[in-house]
Amino acid sequence: MSKRLDVLKTYKIYINGQFVRSESGHYLTLTNKSGEQLANICRSTRKDFRQAMVAARGAQGGWSGKTAYNRGQILYRMAEILEGRRAQFIHELSLEGASAKKAEAEVDAAIDRLVYFAGWCDKYQQIFSSVNPVQSAHFNFSTPEPTGVVSIIAEEKSSLIGLVSMIAPVIAGGNTCVVLAGQRNAMSACSFTEVIHSSDVPSGVINVLTGLKSELISHMSSHMDINAIFYTDSDTDSKKLIQENASLNIKRVVFEETDDWMDERHENPYIILDFQEIKTTWHPVSV
Amino acid sequence: MEVLNKIPDFRDTVPIDTVGVLERVSRLNKRSIKKESKMDALKMALSMCDLTTLEGMDTPGKVRQLCYKAQHPHESIPDIPSVAAVCVYPNLVRTAKESLKGSNINVAAVATYFPSGNGTLESRIEEVKYAVNEGADEIDMVISRGAFLRGEYNFTFDEVAATKEACGDVHLKVILETGELETLENVRKASDISMYAGADFIKTSTGKVSPAATQPVTLVMLEAIRDFYYKTGIKIGMKPAGGIRDSKTAIQYLVLVKETLGIDWLNPDLFRFGASSLANDLLMQIVKQQTGVYQSADYFSKD
Numbered sequence: 001m002s003k004r005l006d007v008l009k010t011y012k013i014y015i016n017g018q019f020v021r022s023e024s025g026h027y028l029t030l031t032n033k034s035g036e037q038l039a040n041i042c043r044s045t046r047k048d049f050r051q052a053m054v055a056a057r058g059a060q061g062g063w064s065g066k067t068a069y070n071r072g073q074i075l076y077r078m079a080e081i082l083e084g085r086r087a088q089f090i091h092e093l094s095l096e097g098a099s100a101k102k103a104e105a106e107v108d109a110a111i112d113r114l115v116y117f118a119g120w121c122d123k124y125q126q127i128f129s130s131v132n133p134v135q136s137a138h139f140n141f142s143t144p145e146p147t148g149v150v151s152i153i154a155e156e157k158s159s160l161i162g163l164v165s166m167i168a169p170v171i172a173g174g175n176t177c178v179v180l181a182g183q184r185n186a187m188s189a190c191s192f193t194e195v196i197h198s199s200d201v202p203s204g205v206i207n208v209l210t211g212l213k214s215e216l217i218s219h220m221s222s223h224m225d226i227n228a229i230f231y232t233d234s235d236t237d238s239k240k241l242i243q244e245n246a247s248l249n250i251k252r253v254v255f256e257e258t259d260d261w262m263d264e265r266h267e268n269p270y271i272i273l274d275f276q277e278i279k280t281t282w283h284p285v286s287v
Numbered sequence: 288m289e290v291l292n293k294i295p296d297f298r299d300t301v302p303i304d305t306v307g308v309l310e311r312v313s314r315l316n317k318r319s320i321k322k323e324s325k326m327d328a329l330k331m332a333l334s335m336c337d338l339t340t341l342e343g344m345d346t347p348g349k350v351r352q353l354c355y356k357a358q359h360p361h362e363s364i365p366d367i368p369s370v371a372a373v374c375v376y377p378n379l380v381r382t383a384k385e386s387l388k389g390s391n392i393n394v395a396a397v398a399t400y401f402p403s404g405n406g407t408l409e410s411r412i413e414e415v416k417y418a419v420n421e422g423a424d425e426i427d428m429v430i431s432r433g434a435f436l437r438g439e440y441n442f443t444f445d446e447v448a449a450t451k452e453a454c455g456d457v458h459l460k461v462i463l464e465t466g467e468l469e470t471l472e473n474v475r476k477a478s479d480i481s482m483y484a485g486a487d488f489i490k491t492s493t494g495k496v497s498p499a500a501t502q503p504v505t506l507v508m509l510e511a512i513r514d515f516y517y518k519t520g521i522k523i524g525m526k527p528a529g530g531i532r533d534s535k536t537a538i539q540y541l542v543l544v545k546e547t548l549g550i551d552w553l554n555p556d557l558f559r560f561g562a563s564s565l566a567n568d569l570l571m572q573i574v575k576q577q578t579g580v581y582q583s584a585d586y587f588s589k590d
Contacts, residue, residue, distance in 0.1 A: 050581055225583030248580060 010040040011186065013048060013210055014193035016055030017203025023047050028211070030187060033097050041186040044211035046219040049178065052207035056149045056176040057225055059204030064146045064174035072121030075172060077199040079114035082107070085195065092188045093159060109262050110164040116267050117168035124173070124269045128276070139283040144276035146174035147252055148227030151220040153213065155233040159185040162261040163192060166230055169271035171205060175228070179208045180220060186210040213238075221245035228252035228275055291519065294444045295479045300514075303471040303507060312502045315546055316539050325538070326576050332537040333360060333569045334368035335555045336562060337395060337526070340375060341402075341494065347382040350375055354386035356588060361570045364577070370566060371555040372425060376401075377418035384422040393424035395460070399450060402464075402493035404429035408446060415453040425458040426450070429493060432467045435477060443477065444484045451485035460488035460526055465504045466496040474504055478511035488524035490561065499529025500561075502543060509547040522551065528561025534572040537565055 010027065012019040022042035030038045042048075063071070082089070086107050093103035125144060132140040150170045154163050163181065170177050181189030193208045209216070217238055221229050222245040229242055234257050246253045254274045258266065320328060338357050340349060350373075357370045372393040373383050383394045396418035400406035406414075415426055428450045434442040451459050461481040465474050478489050489508055492499040505527045512523045525544070531537055537560060544552050552558050567589070571582040 046581075053581070219581065222579075223581040223583070224586060225581065249583070249586070 008037060008039050011042070011190035011210065013042045013044055014190070014196070014206070014208040015048065015052045016058075016207065017197065019193070019197075022211070023051075028183065028186075030183075032095060038095055039187055041183075041190065041210040044180075044209040044216065046216065048209055048211075049216055049219050049223070052178040052209060053149065053223055053225055055204035055207055056178050059202055060146075060149055060176045062202055063171070063176055063205045066174075068122035068125065068174075071172065071174065072118045074200045075114055075118035075121060075168065078195060078201065079111050079118065081195045081199045082111050082114065082192075085191075086111075088191060089160060089188060092191055096159065096185055096187060098159070106159060106161050106262070110161045113161065113164050113267060114168055117172040117272070120269050120272060121172045124272045124276075127269060128273055128278075132280070134282075137285055139285045140280065141283075142278050142280040144173070144273065145279050147275045147277055148175060149225060150175045150177045150228045150230055150275055151223075151226050152177050152179040152230045153217060153220060153233070154179060154182045154185075154189070155231075156182045156184055156213075159261075160188045160192065162232070163189050165261050165266045166232065167206060170230065170275050171201075173272045173275050175275050176205045177207070178220070178226075179206065180213060180216055181208055181210050183210070183212070217241065218245065221251070222248060224249050226251055228254065230254045230256075230275075232256050232258065291483060292448070292485070293483065294440060295483045297476060297479070300475060300479065303475055305471055305503075308471060308503045308506055312506055312543070315542050316502070318539075318542050320538055320542075322576075326573070328538045328541055329534060329569050329573050329576065330368055331553065332534065332541060332560065333566060333573070334371060335558055336370040336560050336566045336569070337372045337374045337528075338370050338566060339373075339494070339528075339561055339563050341397060345376060345379060347379065350379045350382045351386045354383055354392075356566075357387065357392050358390050360566060361574070361587065364570070364573060367570075367573065371559055374427065374561065377414060377421060377423070380418055380421035380423045393458075394422065395425035395427055396421070396423040397427045397429075397462075397493075399428040399446075401427070401429050401462075402495040404431045404464075405433070408449065411446070412449055412453045415450055419454060419457050423457060425460060425488075426454050427460045427462055427490060429462045429464060430477065430481070432464055435468070435473070440476070440480055444480050447481050447484035447486060458487045459485065460490045460524075461486040462490045462493055462528075463508075464493055464496055465491045465501075465508075466498045471503065471507045474507050475511055478508045479515070482511065482515045482523050486523065488526050488559070490526040490528055490559075492527075492529040492561075494529035494561065497530075500527035500531055502539065505540060506543055506547065509543060512552075513548055516548075522557055524557040524559065525552070526559040526561055531560055531562045532564050533568045534565075537569065 022044045024045045026043040027040045028043050032038055089107045090103045129143045134140045152166050196206050221242040338353055340353055354373055357373050372395045374395040375383050377396045380396045398414045398418045399411035430443050463477045468474050481489050544558055567587045574582050
């Protein structure tokens with residue numbers, strides 16, 4: 001007669017290496033297609049975003065200062081930990097509505113993508129650097145450097161693979177980020193922060209918020225300390241707003257639309273280059 | 288006045304209830320500051336800042352730069368107050384004084400073997416006289432914590448009185464270095480001794496010892512000031528210094544002052560913040576209030 005009550009998880013957001021609740025104390029309910037409640041997620045506010053931003057800025061110097069090789073190791077470690085928790089993610093993705101087969105394929109693709117970008121960490125510099133011919137007695141070379149702190153606004157239809165495909169190239173290039181997870185897939189996004197937490201990623205490098213895009217998009221694109229914005233939805237109004245806000249202090253804006261994050265075109269080093277600044281050095285040489 | 292110029296009778300002092308102090312501080316911190324008041328509070332806090340540079344590597348160039356910042360905190364915002372004072376070592380007082388000519392910003396000098404206070408009384412007084420001669424408007428002295436903790440309260444009283452004498456008309460701030468005083472009871476005692484010995488301001492910390500200013504310590508000092516005022520009618524100033532980095536904390540301090548001492552103390556003559564990074568955060572918040580956009584340190588001068 002005693003039927004057990006389900007313990008539904010309230011997923012926390014992830015700021016500066018800590019799992020916290022939104023300062024607002026507000027929550028959203030996640031339901032599956034048939035309307036059953038799955039979990040609660042935090043409804044983050046601009047103040048949560050501001051805190052995350054401070055953390056991301058604080059972590060930027062340390063992360064970009066790590067050796068490229070070490071960054072690669074850390075990304076690879078994320079893949080390892082994700083592999084170890086495959087079953088959990090497959091379960092969560094199926095709760096969110098994916099078929100078992102699709103869920104499995106998606107988790108595998110996410111792991112592979114982390115490995116892919118882990119490999120690029122210490123290689124994109126060689127590909128994108130150049131030695132430039134100049135007329136004076138200078139050794140002139142250009143190298144990529146991380147842009148800084150990136151706002152990542154994950155789109156609604158993407159799930160784990162979309163999230164990983166957006167975060168990996170950004171951090172592989174030495175940037176830090178504040179991510180707003182899509183509402184529908186907030187569950188797997190929050191679980192992914194547990195993977196981040198247990199895989200040597202320094203605090204503040206990846207911060208993940210959940211909540212309503214409509215409430216946060218303006219702050220995530222106008223904050224003067226943000227250096228770049230990564231956005232993949234297709235709605236024109238949001239894009240216009242982002243571009244206008246970005247013009248305040250000339251942030252880098254990267255739009256990328258896709259129907260299928262599993263597609264191979266999301267595995268290429270040019271996505272890393274999107275979040276790099278090219279620095280050119282003139283070094284005097286005697287003839 | 289007969290109570291002045293002699294060591295206070297500690298039997299009259301109410302014992303400090305640490306739990307009560309913490310409770311009151313946390314309750315006052317929960318005050319919500321509405322948007323309209325926030326802007327005024329931010330500007331008020333800015334006008335109370337003592338921009339400080341107390342590094343061994345300070346140069347005249349750095350002090351000049353700081354003085355410029357003191358007069359023009361952020362040029363793109365109109366109607367913004369200048370800060371209250373610039374705080375430097377005695378050897379840079381002249382430089383600061385020259386750079387601030389024509390403004391009403393004071394120059395404060397730390398003296399008496401700052402930050403340790405471990406020197407002979409004569410040499411410490413000598414340093415104060417030197418700083419006063421160089422043109423300092425305010426002297427920040429440190430008490431000898433060693434003597435105080437040994438219970439030699441007369442020594443502490445005498446050193447403050449002697450320093451005040453050397454200062455003449457120049458304002459004297461007494462740094463208690465509360466981070467080394469161990470208990471709130473001691474903070475209260477040191478505050479009372481300093482005020483009775485002639486301090487114009489009492490100040491929490493040098494900024495060289497952690498913890499620096501904390502709100503419980505500040506509350507205890509503010510209450511000492513209040514009791515002294517009731518007894519003598521003299522208004523002593525308060526300066527929390529060190530560790531106050533953001534606007535939110537600064538506003539919480541203003542609430543403490545308002546609730547303990549009243550509106551009279553909410554002006555730069557009686558309340559100061561000793562901080563080097565607070566001013567920029569205040570400026571960033573002021574611009575945020577004006578534009579609605581969160582700001583970045585990239586667009587504000589680093590002193």
